[in-house]
Amino acid sequence: MATNQTNAAFPAYYDPAKVGTLYQSEIAVAAEAGLKAQSAPSAHDKKRVMLLLVDPQVDFILPTGTLSVPGAVEDTRRTIEWIYQHNGEITSIAASLDSHTAFQIFYPTWWINEKGEHPAPFTTISGEDIRNGTWKPVIDPTWSLHYVEELEKGGKYILMIWPYHTMIGTPGQSIVPALSEAIMYHSAARHAQPMWLIKGSIPQTENYSILEPEVKVPTHPLGGLNTSFLDMLSKYDLVYVAGQAKSHCVLSTMRSIIQYFSNQPEVIAKLRFLMDCTSSVQHPAIDFDAIANAELQAMSKQGMRLVTSKDPIN
Incomplete structure (x- = not known):
């Protein structure tokens, strides 16, 4: 594993061992180090390169x-x-x-069965499950059936119930x-x-x-x-x-x-x-x-x- 001691490209504050840990980001330290790096402003780039990060x-x-x-x-x-x-x-x-927020179509809160139970994470719900009453939407039944049927028509995914994640305002969203x-x-x-x-x-x-x-x-x-x-x-x-x-x-x-x-x-x-x-x-x-x-x-x-x-x- 590369470290900040062996690669001059890495700023002094960077510690690869901390990448997998949750801590208070040293934003001010990173900003100061960046300002001192004296790189040319990106507006002057002749070759324009974008890094697109998906949900990091x-x-x-x-x-x-x-x-x-x-x-x-x-x-x-x-x-x-x-x-x-x-x-x-x-x-x-x-x-x-x-x-995310508390009530979304892929969360347990949105669905219930005849016993009053909500689906466990990683449960899949099909259009047939809704039509036969295996799972009933608590919110917006008409849309919920339409949504699942549209997913099935598309053939990419079926509706899966996910654990609560990236909830707005929580550390997990950061x-x-x-x-x-x-x-x-x-x-x-x-x-x-x-x-x-x-x-x-x-x-x-x-x-x-x-x-x-x-x-x-x-x-x-x-x-x-x-x-x-x-x-x-x-x-x-x-x-x-x-x-x-x-x-x-x-x-x-x-x-x-x-x-x-x-x-x-x-x-x-x-x-x-x-x-x-x-x-x-x-x-x-x-x-x-x-x-x-x-x-x-x-x-x-x-x-x-x-x-x-x-x-x-x-």
């Missing part, structure tokens, strides 16, 4: 997180070190924040502390404001992709495709993608990007997927990683490149 949050990454992804701590360490090593080449960093320091360092060093995308707070739908909900909600201001962000993304020369989990939110985000630019191969050719900076959800009966890798390979045939954090930026 405590609940998905740290071992104590409620939906911790195996391998995510090491993914995050590699991501942090990639940021420090390529600080002068990264123009912008954008990160999504999965943000960016991993060591990564938040790296983002602050880059921001101060390059005079570059980070971009934050809040997603997942629409009660009636899941929001795996950071760019659109699983089922569109026309009555909600965030209920459609985020075309303004996608159009902005296309203005960069290169777009690197990392985050959690590869099998779900990262993969869904890539689907949104690839589909939106399906008639613009020159934009897809700008995409770089950091394969060693993301991991899949593990399930005893479903090989999510194999499914994700197969789809990523298909995307690579459309022009997206699969790279690692050790590859040069190009």
Whole structure:
């Protein structure tokens, strides 16, 4: 494992052993170190490079997180070190924040059975389950059935009940502390404001992709495709993608990007997927990683490149 003692690219405060721990981020220290780095402002970059981080949050990454992804701590360490090593080449960093409240369609609170029991995490609910009364929605029955049927038509996912995670205002919603320091360092060093995308707070739908909900909600201001962000993304020369989990939110985000630019191969050719900076959800009966890798390979045939954090930026 690389350390701040052996790599001059890392600021003195960075400790790789702390990446997997929850602590008070040293934001002021990171900012001061970034300002002293005296990098050229990112506005002057001739080659514009974006790093897009999907849900790099405590609940998905740290071992104590409620939906911790195996391998995510090491993914995050590699991501942090990639940021420090390529600080002068990264123009912008954008990160999504999965943000949930108590009553959402994928939480136990939304559903009940005839015994008055709520579903346990990782229960799946089908349209047939709703129609035969196995599970009844506590809220908005008409939409709930419509939603599950739309998921089944799409063929990507079925509704799964998740443990409570990234709840607004909790530590689990926060960016991993060591990564938040790296983002602050880059921001101060390059005079570059980070971009934050809040997603997942629409009660009636899941929001795996950071760019659109699983089922569109026309009555909600965030209920459609985020075309303004996608159009902005296309203005960069290169777009690197990392985050959690590869099998779900990262993969869904890539689907949104690839589909939106399906008639613009020159934009897809700008995409770089950091394969060693993301991991899949593990399930005893479903090989999510194999499914994700197969789809990523298909995307690579459309022009997206699969790279690692050790590859040069190009």
